[in-house]
Amino acid sequence: MATYVFGHTNPDSDSIVGAISLAYLKNQIGEECIPARQGEISPETKFILEKFGAEKPLLKTEYAGEDVYLVDFSDLAQAPKDIMQANILGIVDHHKLGDITTSTPLECWIRPIGCSNTVIKEMYDYHQVEIPKNIAGMMLCAILSDTVIFKSPTCTRLDTKACKELASIAGIEDIRALGMEMFLVKSAVEGATPRELVMRDYKDFDMGGNKVGVGQLEVVDLSVFDNKKDALFEDLKALKAEGNRHTVMLLLTDIMEEGSQLLVVSDDASVVEKAFGVKLENSQVWLPKVLSRKKQVIPFLERAF
Numbered sequence: 001m002a003t004y005v006f007g008h009t010n011p012d013s014d015s016i017v018g019a020i021s022l023a024y025l026k027n028q029i030g031e032e033c034i035p036a037r038q039g040e041i042s043p044e045t046k047f048i049l050e051k052f053g054a055e056k057p058l059l060k061t062e063y064a065g066e067d068v069y070l071v072d073f074s075d076l077a078q079a080p081k082d083i084m085q086a087n088i089l090g091i092v093d094h095h096k097l098g099d100i101t102t103s104t105p106l107e108c109w110i111r112p113i114g115c116s117n118t119v120i121k122e123m124y125d126y127h128q129v130e131i132p133k134n135i136a137g138m139m140l141c142a143i144l145s146d147t148v149i150f151k152s153p154t155c156t157r158l159d160t161k162a163c164k165e166l167a168s169i170a171g172i173e174d175i176r177a178l179g180m181e182m183f184l185v186k187s188a189v190e191g192a193t194p195r196e197l198v199m200r201d202y203k204d205f206d207m208g209g210n211k212v213g214v215g216q217l218e219v220v221d222l223s224v225f226d227n228k229k230d231a232l233f234e235d236l237k238a239l240k241a242e243g244n245r246h247t248v249m250l251l252l253t254d255i256m257e258e259g260s261q262l263l264v265v266s267d268d269a270s271v272v273e274k275a276f277g278v279k280l281e282n283s284q285v286w287l288p289k290v291l292s293r294k295k296q297v298i299p300f301l302e303r304a305f
Contacts, residue, residue, distance in 0.1 A: 004067070007019055011038060017139060020138065068087065091106065210247070213248040262290075271305060
């Protein structure tokens with residue numbers, strides 16, 4: 001019976017590429033694995049898959065009774081609803097340890113670095129498995145995405161080292177040019193509905209018994225949202241009501257200015273103000289130097305809640 005490898009709901013490039021790269025590695029060392037995904041891919045991920053000639057992983061949202069590996073998450077809020085009926089063989093991640101538990105021992109590769117694909121690169125090295133050229137290119141893109149082309153505070157020496165080695169395998173000479181090409185695709189918002197934008201990179205969290213949703217859109221110029229903010233706020237309000245959430249937030253991240261405009265819809269906005277030591281004006285605030293949801297947003301919110 002094959003084992004499924006997949007990332008979190010509303011998958012980003014790290015989740016999708018991680019499923020592909022980890023499944024390939026596992027197949028090379030004798031474990032039959034199938035890459036899967038819990039949701040639709042983003043324009044950025046579509047660009048990556050097309051550039052390196054890869055198929056989308058299998059869309060699958062139910063895993064009861066299946067053997068699985070989890071990539072890029074360990075939170076129940078980002079898992080399939082039946083995950084506790086699955087047999088979790090391992091977790092590969094770069095976030096805080098979540099609330100998923102297992103009844104049997106499992107393989108865990110969890111590192112405080114910028115991207116799950118950097119961890120997977122270390123796994124290839126550990127098992128002495130050669131990375132195919134196209135998978136190396138996709139892994140490179142995933143790391144560039146998660147580290148915001150090395151600008152994110154989550155980026156480590158291991159991420160930059162992995163990128164150099166992956167670029168060499170993939171035959172990529174200008175790493176930053178590839179990163180900018182990818183972020184220009186990521187910045188394209190025309191034609192997308194407010195819900196598609198809000199959910200493009202969105203995660204739910206349980207914070208002190210409160211359901212809190214945080215989305216993020218990374219672009220090269222925030223002006224693309226000038227005529228879209230009202231519609232985004234309306235959708236955040238709808239999303240909050242639909243999921244009985246305490247708070248829903250959206251980070252509009254400008255990778256050139258290196259900061260984020262935070263949009264907030266909340267039962268108690270003072271908790272958000274306390275988390276960041278700011279005062280919201282019209283339910284929003286500019287957070288200078290904030291690029292990472294994982295490192296610069298979620299820990300502060302969890303403490304405040």
